[in-house]
Amino acid sequence: MTRTSYNTEKSRLEKEMAKIQKRIQSLQAKQRQPKIAAIVRSMREYDISPEEIAAAFSRKPASRARVASPRKAATATKRVVAPKYRHPETQATWTGRGKAPRWITDAEAAGTPRESFLIAAESA
Known part of the structure; x- marks a missing residue:
């Protein structure tokens, strides 16, 4: 008798969890629509093409590029120290x-x- 009530309770909770997950996905979709519309509006305002956005996604962030270049310059100017x-x-x-x-x-x-x-x- 305990096993049946466990299985029924488990299946009831799984169904409830599936409903909640669907509601979460629906809420996220509703939140995304205004954000996407704002992005498209900005793209049109500044005449940005989807290809430019794709190119921006494929390259490294500018902050990392700035940090890497001084390091390269520093390693290029290192002096060789004689062993002591x-x-x-x-x-x-x-x-x-x-x-x-x-x-x-x-x-x-x-x-x-x-x-x-x-x-x-x-x-x-």
Whole structure:
């Protein structure tokens, strides 16, 4: 008896949910019509064609394009920094900028001072 009442209640709620979803879709359609009419009115006022709108949708937003161009300019003007530290066995180098590489941090943890990896001025 519980199973039948569960199934009937479930089907009743599903039907009710379907009705509510249809009402939501209807309400959204009613809200969209005035917006579409305003857009069409603006397009006519400013003589904008649907092709122009489609082209605007296909390209990247202007705000992203402006942000990307200074980054490109900054990377193009970066200078190469000479290495300051060298691992004696692997010959791996580090400029001394940014996060220290693992071979430096491991050596420091083992008690070797960072200065022992300095590259001599005459060999650089």
